[in-house]
Amino acid sequence: MKRTPFHDRERETGEIMRILDSEPSLITFIYGPINSGKTTLINHLTEELPDEYVVFYINLRTKFLSSYDEFIESLFEMEMETDGSSRKRKETLAELVSSVTKVAGIPINKEFLDYVFKDNKPKNAFSYIIKLFEEVKNSGKQPVLILDELQKIRDVKVNGFLIYELFNFFIDLTKELHLAHVFVMTSDSLFIEQIYSEAMLEDRCRYLLVDDFDEETTMAFLEANGLSEGEKELVWHHCGGKPICLVELASAEEREKKVGAMLTLRTGEIETRLKLIKELGGEILIGGKRCDVSYEKLASALKMFVTRSEIGMNEVDEISKKYLVKENVLFVDLRTTMMRPQSRLNLLAVREMMRDA
Numbered sequence: 592m593k594r595t596p597f598h599d600r601e602r603e604t605g606e607i608m609r610i611l612d613s614e615p616s617l618i619t620f621i622y623g624p625i626n627s628g629k630t631t632l633i634n635h636l637t638e639e640l641p642d643e644y645v646v647f648y649i650n651l652r653t654k655f656l657s658s659y660d661e662f663i664e665s666l667f668e669m670e671m672e673t674d675g676s677s678r679k680r681k682e683t684l685a686e687l688v689s690s691v692t693k694v695a696g697i698p699i700n701k702e703f704l705d706y707v708f709k710d711n712k713p714k715n716a717f718s719y720i721i722k723l724f725e726e727v728k729n730s731g732k733q734p735v736l737i738l739d740e741l742q743k744i745r746d747v748k749v750n751g752f753l754i755y756e757l758f759n760f761f762i763d764l765t766k767e768l769h770l771a772h773v774f775v776m777t778s779d780s781l782f783i784e785q786i787y788s789e790a791m792l793e794d795r796c797r798y799l800l801v802d803d804f805d806e807e808t809t810m811a812f813l814e815a816n817g818l819s820e821g822e823k824e825l826v827w828h829h830c831g832g833k834p835i836c837l838v839e840l841a842s843a844e845e846r847e848k849k850v851g852a853m854l855t856l857r858t859g860e861i862e863t864r865l866k867l868i869k870e871l872g873g874e875i876l877i878g879g880k881r882c883d884v885s886y887e888k889l890a891s892a893l894k895m896f897v898t899r900s901e902i903g904m905n906e907v908d909e910i911s912k913k914y915l916v917k918e919n920v921l922f923v924d925l926r927t928t929m930m931r932p933q934s935r936l937n938l939l940a941v942r943e944m945m946r947d948a
Contacts, residue, residue, distance in 0.1 A: 599808050600632050603801055607636060608798075609643065613767045615715070615772045618792065624922040624933045625778040626835040628737055632801055633776065637737075645688075645732045646658065650739040659753060662744050663674075663707060663716050668696030684726040713753065717760045724764070724771050734771040736764065741775050742782040756870035757784060766795050780923040781916050798925055803934070804832030813845050816841035823857065825850060831935030858940040864918055865889060865944075876915050884912045889914065894945045896938060901931035 600848070610619060623629055630650070637646045647667055654918060687698040697720060699707070707716045724734040745754055764771045769810065786792065804812065809832040813823045829850045830836035843849040865886060867873065873884040892907040892915065904912060904923050907930065915921040920941070922933045932938040 599811070600628070600635070600801075603799065604636055604798055605630055611640075611733070611772055615769050617798040619762045619772070619774045619797060620783050621774055621776045621799045621800055621801060622783055622925065623778065624778050624803060624833075625919050626833060626934075627778075627801050627803050628834040629778070629801045630774050631834070633737060633739070633774070637735075638827070640735075643732050644735050645691055645727050646735045646737065647691075648737045648739070649696055651743040652740045660708065660715070662753065665714075666697050666716065666720075667699040667704065667707070676925070685730075686725055688723065688730055689727045691727075713756045717763075718762075721764070721768070722772065728770065730844070735773050735774070736773045737776065737922070739776040740778075742777050742779040743828055745785075754786065758792065762792075762795055778919070778922070779916060780925050781913055783925060784923070800926060802832075804834065804837070808832060808834070809837065812837055813841065818846075821921060822846050829936060829939065833934045833936065836936065838933070854936060854939055854943070857936050858943050861920055861940050862939070863942055864920070865893075873883060875910060875917065877910070877913055884910055884914050890945065892922075893941050896932060896941045897945050900938060901929045904928050904930045906930075 606616075607619075610785050621629055621633070624726045630652075633648070637648065642648065651665060660927050668772055670773055677704055687700065687703075689696055699719070703719055704897060709715055720736075724736075727734040741754075743750075744757070761775075762856045765773050775783075783798070787796065806827060809827055818826065820843050825847060826837065826840050830840065830853070839853075840849060853860055868884050868889060869886040874881045876882075888908055888911045895902050895906065905928070907915075912921070912923075912930070916923060920937060923930045
């Protein structure tokens with residue numbers, strides 16, 4: 592099987608290494624359009640890190656998280672005792688730290704897990720993690736905590752929304768204790784905006800955008816994979832620099848046919864979403880309140896992209912904006928407060944749909 596090598600993320604890896612080389616002081620949000628390569632970047636970087644760093648990586652992408660217990664379980668990696676094994680059971684924090692590989696969940700044994708779930712209080716889990724990270728520090732290493740797709744817990748409650756208690760904990764780990772680097776990854780930039788304003792993160796966080804490749808990088812990638820000049824222009828026009836699309840098209844045999852099929856599929860997906868709203872109505876949860884989604888307002892928002900590639904985030908009503916971002920149709924760039932389709936393919940699909948609407 593042909594594998595596509597990691598490609599040209601020197602700027603992003605350099606910025607993350609500068610963060611890791613300094614004392615932990617801020618929460619780092621790694622954000623970008625869907626499938627822009629955020630997880631690939633982090634996986635590559637953690638594999639290359641020196642042994643002085645101990646990475647605890649938790650990916651919530653495939654987790655079903657509807658309760659506090661489910662979220663806490665997703666954080667930890669249970670240290671199991673194998674029957675008939677001569678391996679010594681790890682009972683102390685120091686022994687658990689010694690079992691950590693470079694990329695892992697947070698190790699825990701049954702006794703500590705019982706404490707974590709005692710009283711159903713987040714502070715028990717946070718207290719355990721702080722003690723474990725202190726043990727990592729005592730061993731001469733630097734703990735790094737990475738949570739991928741954290742927006743999955745936005746609606747989980749325990750004495751109020753869990754997300755706010757979690758970010759207060761992240762502030763303790765970084766700005767207050769200078770104990771661990773914390774990276775939060777998400778493709779939902781409105782989630783970051785909400786957390787920033789409601790969890791009082793001013794002067795407590797930084798942002799790192801992992802975007803699709805620019806034209807120069809895209810062309811270099813496609814040339815390295817043997818595409819002709821005409822094929823490179825075809826791919827750039829339809830897919831821009833979306834890494835996942837570039838990988839798929841680099842290995843395709845009939846690229847023009849494949850590109851056409853990708854555009855038809857994406858157009859149909861967006862059309863179906865709007866058709867459901869038009870015929871059945873729809874709701875979206877905003878701040879605990881259920882809000883009706885308007886087909887007419889969605890269509891009005893999308894029509895702007897017939898002649899423009901991006902619009903101001905405040906040019907669209909809040910309900911439509913949050914719906915289109917949640918459904919991965921649009922992406923908000925926090926640096927510029929501009930909103931654009933999640934990909935070049937999305938832009939072309941929207942234009943195809945709305946040109947005569």
